[in-house]
Amino acid sequence: MGEPSAQTGEHAISTSGLTKRYRGGQLAVDGLDLAVPRGSVFGFLGPNGSGKTTTIRMLMGLIAPTSGAARVLGEPMPRAVRSVLPRVGALIEGPALYGFLSGRDNLLRFDAADPTAEPRTRGTRVDTALERVGLAAAAGKKARAYSLGMKQRLGLAAALLRPRELLVLDEPTNGLDPQGMREIRSLVRELAADGTTVFLSSHLLDEIEQVCTHAAVMSRGRLITQGPVEALSSAGRLVVTTPDPAEAVRVLKERGVTGLAADGDRVTGELPQDPAALPELADFNAALVAAGVRVRGFGVERASLEDAFVALTGEGFDVAG
Amino acid sequence: MSQADTLTRSVWPIRSLGLFRSELVTVLRRWRTLALLAVLAGVPVLIGIAVRIETGDGGSAGGGGGGGPAFVALITNNGLFLVFASLAATLPFFLPMAIGVVAGDAVAGEANAGTLRYLLVAPAGRTRLLVSKYASVLAFCLIGTLVVAVSALVTGALLFPLGDVTLLSGTTVPFSEGLLRALLVALVVAASLTGIAALGLFISTLTNSGIAAMATTVGLLITVQIVDTIPQLHAVQPYLFPHYWLSFADLVRDPVYWDEMRSNFQLQALYVAVFGSAAWARFTTRDILA
Known part of the structure; x- marks a missing residue:
């Protein structure tokens, strides 16, 4: 509100x-x-x-x-x-x-x-x-x-x-x-x-x-x-592409990433909310590599306003009753 | 009060005149309005030609059947009487129908087209817009009546002789005075339409459909005209807006007989007051959803 x-x-x-x-x-x-x-x-x-x-x-x-x-x-x-x-x-x-x-x-x-x-x-x-x-x-x-x-x-x-x-x-x-x-x-x-x-x-x-x-x-x-x-739209999610999802999830969890989910070779998670406490993104990558995770892709996806909108209204563009 | 305030206040009436002019021009630029005026202009021509054909062999037209004033029989002697005859013929139905169409469409038509919301956010002001609309309908009453009168005068002059005018009371007055009385008659006829104009405007504020408002107004007109002819209903007849309409014929007497015309004006004023305030009350509080 x-x-x-x-x-x-x-x-x-x-x-x-x-x-x-x-x-x-x-x-x-x-x-x-x-x-x-x-x-x-x-x-x-x-x-x-x-x-x-x-x-x-x-x-x-x-x-x-x-x-x-x-x-x-x-x-x-x-x-x-x-x-x-x-x-x-x-x-x-x-x-x-x-x-x-x-x-x-x-x-x-x-x-x-x-x-x-x-x-x-x-x-x-x-x-x-x-x-x-x-x-x-x-x-x-x-x-x-x-x-x-x-x-x-x-x-x-x-x-x-x-x-x-x-x-x-x-x-x-x-x-x-x-x-x-x-x-x-x-x-x-x-x-x-x-x-x-x-x-x-x-x-x-x-x-x-x-x-x-x-x-x-x-x-x-x-x-x-x-x-x-x-x-409204900046709830960014960390996205890692790797053939070792289980290991990646474990490493990221240790580093404070929440809401982790693995889908095939794609691991996503929410970065810590407090921006001051947010470590350098590259540190996540370094930690993954140090743990032997083969990282093929690494980055933050910003949710589009549309994603935020659908998440908020939960109804997409259907006419409200 | 600051200088700017004074300035705004002094120019406001002039700018409202601008809205009135815009209203009137908009009404007159509709094809529908032009068609109505063409019909009104056609009626005197039809009557003139009919009378001319009827009396072509030197006989006189049948002695004015129906309840209206017996102007038709007098046309062959003086073309000016075509003005009176045409106004008497158009006043019961054609003229008020045209007013009903224009007044009924005034607010409802704009609501239907959606233009009403843009006028209101301009902001035209609800009272100011309603007054401008009523003023433009009144102007149309006058224009419609004058169209009939002028068309009748031209047709009368072309088809029949003009000259000194023998009034209904038998007195003869010069043609110029006859012309003046014709103009007065036109003004009285236009004033007789102010009641239905207010009624139509009120109905127009009730709906978002211009067609519905027009049909309701014209339907009411027909109903009232019928009620006005049923003898058993004579108790309500003095309160019906068309009841004294044909009293304008008293202007073609010498001396002019004012009683019924006064009743007519009072009745019209009553209708304007009642339906004008009803329209105002409705329009200024209404949710504009169209």
């Missing part, structure tokens, strides 16, 4: 005990304590149906929490919607557009909806946003004729109409080709470098691992863990 922090000033998003029970009794989000540091690229993970989008809807003031509180950019939501949301760009549950309007006219309309947006700079801001997501050439086309990827880009452009302090992106690379995904990733890095906090929900763990500094994992409406990405 992540520690809920009282210092909301340094958090772009913080929630305490945030709960949503839909009519009909379904508990979609259950006592969520989320803390998103300012300036982070925060990955929000969870299988489909785990409550990610419900959480985002509560953060954006679209639905009212059943209990608990949420603060966005230091102000309470949904009470401060008017002063907070102009500083937030959001892409929620995929793009939604007026099919009979051109891409450019769609953005003009969304910008006109913001009472704090300056009408005189509207045209140039819309063009800049289109440029930024690579849609300038298709700006005059009816949105109905856009591919899913283009719609996604237009949705992103709407989130980028003004400089934002916080970007909330729900599955931003959905429907994009690999090239498009790369572009979005570099866009996210670029925005983060400018100091924008990016809150990114995704089920593409690879994506989170590549761009995020922090992550949280949800399952069945509950927060399972949150923290810096390295902390």
Whole structure:
């Protein structure tokens, strides 16, 4: 469990005990304590149906929490919607557009909806946003004729109409080709470098691992863990390949390696938890060799975020019931 | 209050006008809206041609069957009466149906398309968005009515003679005054539609399906129109929004007879107040899940 922090000033998003029970009794989000540091690229993970989008809807003031509180950019939501949301760009549950309007006219309309947006700079801001997501050439086309990827880009452009302090992106690379995904990733890095906090929900763990500094994992409406990405995925395991597994296990056990398992010629084990007490890795190897173990391969495998995720949720990507 | 605050406060109404304009333009750029306006423009043309054919041999059109004002018989003498006849013909069904479609779609259609959530996180503000939407529906009431009136005036001028206007009470007034009264009639007709506009908007806040909201609004209109014709139900009839609709004919009398029109305005105001607040109460507290 992540520690809920009282210092909301340094958090772009913080929630305490945030709960949503839909009519009909379904508990979609259950006592969520989320803390998103300012300036982070925060990955929000969870299988489909785990409550990610419900959480985002509560953060954006679209639905009212059943209990608990949420603060966005230091102000309470949904009470401060008017002063907070102009500083937030959001892409929620995929793009939604007026099919009979051109891409450019769609953005003009969304910008006109913001009472704090300056009408005189509207045209140039819309063009800049289109440029930024690579849609300038298709700006005059009816949105109905856009591919899913283009719609996604237009949705992103709407989130980028003004400089934002916080970007909330729900599955931003959905429907994009690999090239498009790369572009979005570099866009996210670029925005983060400018100091924008990016809150990114995704089920593409690879994506989170590549761009995020922090992550949280949800399952069945509950927060399972949150923290810096390295902390989530760095439970490294020692892997030794040898034709003498039994001997290797004995030697490593003596050196404090736990959870040892031999599978054929592959011996794996967990390194001691305390990093200060961790001896030089090469010493393990030297000890093995000194004991006459024929070492063919030696190294530490970092568990990927996906492994960590599956270990935490225990359900992979199945839809939660 | 800081200077920036004052500035924000003073520009806010102007920027809300921007949202209203965006609303109206968005409504008018839908094919559906244009088709509705085309139907509305077509009705006077049809009536004009029918009357013209009917009276082509010099006879007069049949003496205004039905409950509405007997404008049709007067068209052959003066094309201006086509304006009154067309408004009387479209007010019971065509005009409110068009309003029901536009008002019913206003919130539900956007919820259905998902664009509502993006307007709200812009943030449009729920009250501000609802007011802008109602204002754009009202503007559409006026536009629809004017489309009928202008189409009728043009058709009337092309097919029939124009000239001094003999009012329903027998007095004759100059054509210019007749034209002025036609404009007034159009405004009164547009005002008669404010009640169903509020009702449609309220229904629109109840569902995420634009089609369902449109169908419900139009269905209610038909039901109410039927109830309004059943004599046994006369006790409830003064509270039905279409009950005084055809009172606009009193504007074509001399002196103008205001009583029923006043009842009409009061009734419309009541509907706007009741369903407007209901729509507001619903929309500002609703979970936006679409």
